[in-house]
Amino acid sequence: MSSPNEYVFPAFEDLPQVNDQPIGCLWGFFDQDGKKDELGTLNLLTPEVVKAAATEIQLGKHVQLDWSLNHLDYPGYGRFQCDHRIKDLRELGVVAFDDELRINTQSSSQWDGLKHWGLQDQALFYNGATVEQIQETPQNGIHNICNRGGIVGRGVLVDWVRWWEHKNPNEVLPSAISTHRIPVSEVEEVLRFQGTECRQGDIFIMRTDFVRWHEEASNDVRIHGTQQNQDLIGLENSMETVRWLYSKHFSAVAGDAHGFEVCPNPPDCCLHEWLLVHWGTPIGELWNLEGLSKACEEANRWSFFFTSAPLHVQGGVATPPSAIAIL
Numbered sequence: 001m002s003s004p005n006e007y008v009f010p011a012f013e014d015l016p017q018v019n020d021q022p023i024g025c026l027w028g029f030f031d032q033d034g035k036k037d038e039l040g041t042l043n044l045l046t047p048e049v050v051k052a053a054a055t056e057i058q059l060g061k062h063v064q065l066d067w068s069l070n071h072l073d074y075p076g077y078g079r080f081q082c083d084h085r086i087k088d089l090r091e092l093g094v095v096a097f098d099d100e101l102r103i104n105t106q107s108s109s110q111w112d113g114l115k116h117w118g119l120q121d122q123a124l125f126y127n128g129a130t131v132e133q134i135q136e137t138p139q140n141g142i143h144n145i146c147n148r149g150g151i152v153g154r155g156v157l158v159d160w161v162r163w164w165e166h167k168n169p170n171e172v173l174p175s176a177i178s179t180h181r182i183p184v185s186e187v188e189e190v191l192r193f194q195g196t197e198c199r200q201g202d203i204f205i206m207r208t209d210f211v212r213w214h215e216e217a218s219n220d221v222r223i224h225g226t227q228q229n230q231d232l233i234g235l236e237n238s239m240e241t242v243r244w245l246y247s248k249h250f251s252a253v254a255g256d257a258h259g260f261e262v263c264p265n266p267p268d269c270c271l272h273e274w275l276l277v278h279w280g281t282p283i284g285e286l287w288n289l290e291g292l293s294k295a296c297e298e299a300n301r302w303s304f305f306f307t308s309a310p311l312h313v314q315g316g317v318a319t320p321p322s323a324i325a326i327l
Helices: 040-044 047-056 131-136 143-147 160-167 184-194 210-216 219-228 239-248 271-279 290-299
Strands: 062-064 083-088 097-102 110-112 151-159 203-207 252-255 283-285 303-308 323-326
Touching: 047 151, 047 303, 062 290, 151 160, 151 184, 151 290, 160 184, 160 203, 160 290, 184 239, 203 290, 210 219, 239 271, 271 283
Parallel strands: 151 203, 203 252, 252 283
Antiparallel strands: 062 323, 083 097, 110 283, 151 303, 303 323
């Protein structure tokens, strides 16, 4: 790191080994004055990066990226749908209503925070946090993002669906509930197709068609695809992907898919571990990118100013993103 506003990263293979973690782990890289960092790659969103991102606002058009809190229709892994109740306050002598919400933050659009996923074989989280620290303290909680003013920077949409349909007009798009792996070679092709360049600190957002599939599928297909099926489209789990993501130094990543990377992941490479645990990179999932895809195509531009204001929950694990793209 050369200054508080500019981060210089060594090559992947030149990173120092941290404890018994694999080469490529960034634990300690963002620590300051002996204090363990709890923000990870969001540190890359410096004031200079945010000011530069503001130049992306050219049309004044804005698109919210949150799916309805009522989706998924059939969450898996024992999760439940949002329970929304309207409370009548007339019994208190006023004509008014309140909302009451009970949600699982994994059942619709979300940021996976740094308490969500750990190293499966070592039971450790970002920067070496233990299961006990995750359970008993606010360490690595969502509130850290809120305390720094949310997530604000330059967003980049990688519209893989648009590129694929342009390249293969007579073929059926790979299913959103399949193990179709999207390699970084195709991500690079999409970026060239769009004329989009990535910068350090960008919020990387990829469209894979999960939300459109969900909205067009029958009820029975939704039940199978999201509650019973474990196969999900996404970015390929491989060391090639890991090295590519490291080379770009994104501040955060997101997509419309159920798990961001393809599921199930192979035993030797899990992007959730690399992103959330080794680098401290928040992962957005189940975002509604359909409106953004249309807006970017109309503007012929796939980069934009991006803001996200997570729920301010002390020690929270994950949160709806409240994300907005401004072109």
